Amino acid sequence: xxxxxxxxxxxxxxxxxxxxxxxxxxxxxxxxxxxxxxxxxxxxxxxxxxxxxxxxxxxxxxxxxxxxxxxxxxxxxxxxxxxxxxxxxxxxxxxxxxxxxxxxxxxxxxxxxxxxxxxxxxxxxxxxxxxxxxxxxxxxxxxxxxxxxxxxxxxxxxxxxxxxxxxxxxxxxxxxxxxxxxxxxxxxxxxxxxxxxxxxxxxxxxxxxxxxxxxxxxxxxxxxxxxxxxxxxxxxxxxxxxxxxxxxxxxxxxxxxxxxxxxxxxxxxxxxxxxxxxxxxxxxxxxxxxxxxxxxxxxxxxxxxxxxxxxxxxxxxxxxxxxxxxxxxxxxxxxxxxxxxxxxxxxxxxxxxxxxxxxxxxxxxxxxxxxxxxxxxxxxxxxxxxxxxxxxxxxxxxxxxxxxxxxxxxxxxxxxxxxxxxx
Amino acid sequence: xxxxxxxxxxxxxxxxxxxxxxxxxxxxxxxxxxxxxxxxxxxxxxxxxxxxxxxxxxxxxxxxxxxxxxxxxxxxxxxxxxxxxxxxxxxxxxxxxxxxxxxxxxxxxxxxxxxxxxxxxxxxxxxxxxxxxxxxxxxxxxxxxxxxxxxxxxxxxxxxxxxxxxxxxxxxxxxxxxxxxxxxxxxxxxxxxxxxxxxxxxxxxxxxxxxxxxxxxxxxxxxxxxxxxxxxxxxxxxxxxxxxxxxxxxxxxxxxxxxxxxxxxxxxxxxxxxxxxxxxxxxxxxxxxxxxxxxxxxxxxxxxxxxxxxxxxxxxxxxxxxxxxxxxxxxxxxxxxxxxxxxxxxxxxxxxxxxxxxxxxxxxxxxxxxxxxxxxxxxxxxxxxxxxxxxxxxxxxxxxxxxxxxxxxxxxxxxxxxxxxxxxxxxxxxxxxxxxxxxxxxxxxxxxxxxxxxxxxxxxx
Numbered sequence: 001x002x003x004x005x006x007x008x009x010x011x012x013x014x015x016x017x018x019x020x021x022x023x024x025x026x027x028x029x030x031x032x033x034x035x036x037x038x039x040x041x042x043x044x045x046x047x048x049x050x051x052x053x054x055x056x057x058x059x060x061x062x063x064x065x066x067x068x069x070x071x072x073x074x075x076x077x078x079x080x081x082x083x084x085x086x087x088x089x090x091x092x093x094x095x096x097x098x099x100x101x102x103x104x105x106x107x108x109x110x111x112x113x114x115x116x117x118x119x120x121x122x123x124x125x126x127x128x129x130x131x132x133x134x135x136x137x138x139x140x141x142x143x144x145x146x147x148x149x150x151x152x153x154x155x156x157x158x159x160x161x162x163x164x165x166x167x168x169x170x171x172x173x174x175x176x177x178x179x180x181x182x183x184x185x186x187x188x189x190x191x192x193x194x195x196x197x198x199x200x201x202x203x204x205x206x207x208x209x210x211x212x213x214x215x216x217x218x219x220x221x222x223x224x225x226x227x228x229x230x231x232x233x234x235x236x237x238x239x240x241x242x243x244x245x246x247x248x249x250x251x252x253x254x255x256x257x258x259x260x261x262x263x264x265x266x267x268x269x270x271x272x273x274x275x276x277x278x279x280x281x282x283x284x285x286x287x288x289x290x291x292x293x294x295x296x297x298x299x300x301x302x303x304x305x306x307x308x309x310x311x312x313x314x315x316x317x318x319x320x321x322x323x324x325x326x327x328x329x330x331x332x333x334x335x336x337x338x339x340x341x342x343x344x345x346x347x348x349x350x351x352x353x354x355x356x357x358x359x360x361x362x363x364x365x366x367x368x369x370x371x372x373x374x375x376x377x378x379x380x381x382x383x384x385x386x387x388x389x390x391x392x393x394x395x396x397x398x399x400x401x402x403x404x405x406x407x408x409x410x411x412x413x414x415x416x417x418x419x420x421x422x423x
Numbered sequence: 424x425x426x427x428x429x430x431x432x433x434x435x436x437x438x439x440x441x442x443x444x445x446x447x448x449x450x451x452x453x454x455x456x457x458x459x460x461x462x463x464x465x466x467x468x469x470x471x472x473x474x475x476x477x478x479x480x481x482x483x484x485x486x487x488x489x490x491x492x493x494x495x496x497x498x499x500x501x502x503x504x505x506x507x508x509x510x511x512x513x514x515x516x517x518x519x520x521x522x523x524x525x526x527x528x529x530x531x532x533x534x535x536x537x538x539x540x541x542x543x544x545x546x547x548x549x550x551x552x553x554x555x556x557x558x559x560x561x562x563x564x565x566x567x568x569x570x571x572x573x574x575x576x577x578x579x580x581x582x583x584x585x586x587x588x589x590x591x592x593x594x595x596x597x598x599x600x601x602x603x604x605x606x607x608x609x610x611x612x613x614x615x616x617x618x619x620x621x622x623x624x625x626x627x628x629x630x631x632x633x634x635x636x637x638x639x640x641x642x643x644x645x646x647x648x649x650x651x652x653x654x655x656x657x658x659x660x661x662x663x664x665x666x667x668x669x670x671x672x673x674x675x676x677x678x679x680x681x682x683x684x685x686x687x688x689x690x691x692x693x694x695x696x697x698x699x700x701x702x703x704x705x706x707x708x709x710x711x712x713x714x715x716x717x718x719x720x721x722x723x724x725x726x727x728x729x730x731x732x733x734x735x736x737x738x739x740x741x742x743x744x745x746x747x748x749x750x751x752x753x754x755x756x757x758x759x760x761x762x763x764x765x766x767x768x769x770x771x772x773x774x775x776x777x778x779x780x781x782x783x784x785x786x787x788x789x790x791x792x793x794x795x796x797x798x799x800x801x802x803x804x805x806x807x808x809x810x811x812x813x814x815x816x817x818x819x820x821x822x823x824x825x826x827x828x829x830x831x832x833x834x835x836x837x838x839x840x841x842x843x844x845x846x847x848x849x850x851x852x853x854x855x856x857x858x859x860x861x862x863x864x865x866x867x868x869x870x871x872x873x874x875x876x877x878x879x880x881x882x883x884x
Binding site (some may be wrong): 012019020022023026027029030031032033034036037038040041044047048051221222223225226228229230233234242243245246247248249250252253254255256257258260261263264265268269270271286289290293317318319343346347348349350353354358376377379380383391394395398401402405409413 | 593606673680683684707709711715776833836837854862
């Protein structure tokens, strides 16, 4: 036989190497897509942690404060000049600092909030008056940044916010053990502040808690009820079709539109208070409802019909069959959906900006109608602040937020794993 | 006496009614064994409690939502007099002062004695109103409870009644979804209508200049305010486009790899990790984009001799793209898994390699579903707010250069509505017009996407 036309096998074999190469390349593309996203995830978490972990420690100055009787009038302890006590103490430490501007620079090393801490100390314990006591006071944020190495000593003096003299004093204080980095309790016990060293996330966390409480109290019962009706009772007609399409659509409506709704309806129409966790909770309820309804319906659907039929067979009414048998079996799935919805609500920022939860609020909110911010909004506010010290605080607040979210999602996964049932 | 106490009181009364109703039902059931009550005793108790509690609480809710407006109008009516006209701004000021006085807040300036009288009248009337409310609620609760209690007998169909009430509640809950949509549409349309009375629809949709600053005084120079949405829309689409250019290839390839190549263990680990990307709050992405990615791009631009704005569209778009990857990948993953195995087997049988099967058979078969998932992701990108608020610019440039700063619809809504709002100036109302635009665009995308996905599912089920 003459070999004039190549056989099919030959054609196939000739192309085989090329096709296998292509196959390998394709697989590599797929893998690299995953690797790229994972790398980004690592990069994101890495850079946040690298920026934020230093915020959990803060510079504190130990000063020997003489609570002078002459300056602290027992009658009027609230209005005494506490800043003067600090200035005197600093002057004793650095006796050779003279001149107005030098003294002012020296006193700037201590935070402006230190005087209030002294005031609190004296008000709590008036016996301090007349004694000398070593007090731990917050240092200024620039000192804090210098100790943490965020301010470089190599740049010329005019380009940093801390002068050569100040750096010298800071070094002296560190050497004498009067200035060191301590665990930053202020960060967890204070509200917002314009001074980075005095600001904390407690106000935001309380605001988030109140908001989430309202969201949970409303969205869980309403979501479960709606799911029960749609899944178990609703006749399949146009009306229920409409509701179904509606819910799917609402789940994909941009969150900021819910903020517009809250502004127009809750604030302008019903006249509810601005910046209040109450309104925030209402808006977030409407936003998370679709998530909860969809998850709850899926959970109800997974309960086998035999359960319902058995209950009906022994004489239960439909409502009894559902409340006594179907709902308990579907509950873990519903809770999982609710927790995921709550996690979404906890991380949500945009709609809350619309209803005024973005105000600068120093006090820690004590009720549902007090003005408040929430954790993500606090992050947004701090991210806008120009001070270097706020960058690390923003990252630290993000770390706290992410910790909460990881716990919530972990709980959801745990619930699903523990109660998951294959029928 | 706080009105909230009334609620507690009513609830206590209602639980009392439950106990009594249940007791009565038990009594007739145990007295005569031949009598078989229609329902279990608890249902008689529940029915009594419902009749006792619900009307009273409804009255409470209505009064709470109306009392303030009614009382303010009554009191102000006395001050202003019915004949003369007062313009709304002045009236609002009066109402504000009145509220402050009533709440006990002092305000600077002298207190108008007339207003002082009005405030004390308000307080007095509020007290009377609360007292009346208490009486009405109590009567209602007692009458309702007693009415049902007196009618409890074995033949009464208590369970059916209770279940009927519960069912009405369930229907109401599922209608909230509809009410939300209606609320969104109405609130956005109502404010937009007021906006379009001052700015024509044509100027808004086709104008190419966006600068919403209004002159505060009539004699002020410049800033007359122009509301052309084109540059804002262009910026939105540019950033979303960059995001999609990142998310679609990566997300799709990740989905293909996970569903076709990856082993079970690999899939079980990587899929949740990918979902984390969707769970990270957007404000975190925004901070990351502004703090890390934007300077990175800027520095890279400088080394290549390009001038890059520090709020470039590229930075916001890239980060947003990463956020959207899981939306594309998990939906596409579902869709690819739904393609029947027979199609794959047929292709392998003909000698195709795995990649050939994927590109020539599976992806075309899954195309409608993939398109749906991409549309959903696009709607997510267009509506995304925090990343662009923190990383994109404020000034509306009409440009095609991704290295320059552009602004988006959501950024403009936020900047217009955060801070002072005047609901009679087009500056504030423009936010609602943009909101309407955003809602309509995303709604269209969602409806198409959901329809396509649904249609596709039916095809293979």
